[in-house]
Amino acid sequence: MEANFFERVYAIARQIPYGRVTSYGAIAKAIGTGRSARMVGWAMNASHNLEDVPAHRVVNRNGLLTGKHHFDGTNLMQQLLENEGVEVVDNKIVDFKKLFWEPEIM
DNA sequence: AAGGTGACCGGCC
DNA sequence: TGGCCGGCCACCT
Numbered sequence: 217m218e219a220n221f222f223e224r225v226y227a228i229a230r231q232i233p234y235g236r237v238t239s240y241g242a243i244a245k246a247i248g249t250g251r252s253a254r255m256v257g258w259a260m261n262a263s264h265n266l267e268d269v270p271a272h273r274v275v276n277r278n279g280l281l282t283g284k285h286h287f288d289g290t291n292l293m294q295q296l297l298e299n300e301g302v303e304v305v306d307n308k309i310v311d312f313k314k315l316f317w318e319p320e321i322m
Numbered sequence: 323a324a325g326g327t328g329a330c331c332g333g334c335c
Numbered sequence: 336t337g338g339c340c341g342g343c344c345a346c347c348t
Contacts, residue, residue, distance in 0.1 A: 261328080
């Protein structure tokens with residue numbers, strides 16, 4: 217396994233099913249960093265260059281689109297989620313608890 | 323080489 | 336009920 221911390225985050229993010237979402241903390245836990253969810257967000261920032269990583273499916277534990285500001289427009293992230301069938305209201309995912317998908321630990 | 327930052331999380335006041 | 340604070344680890348300047 218490559219050691220790159222980013223690669224691990226990308227691997228998890230790419231495993232997120234269509235129409236599903238997960239939280240930074242869950243990914244952090246999956247890769248082993250656990251309490252360092254901040255690193256996940258940081259990694260996602262770099263993932264912006266990659267198209268294989270659906271960063272729009274990753275939100276904070278609140279189900280809030282905190283990272284939407286990092287996308288091109290202002291509502292691009294929300295548009296992408298809605299395009300997948302995820303209902304979003306005021307930058308917040310509806311039924312986040314239901315759509316939440318827990319990544320598998322490798 | 324050291325310091326600062328960050329798309330977070332959890333606890334405490 | 337909501338807001339503030341510290342912790343955590345890797346990347347950047």
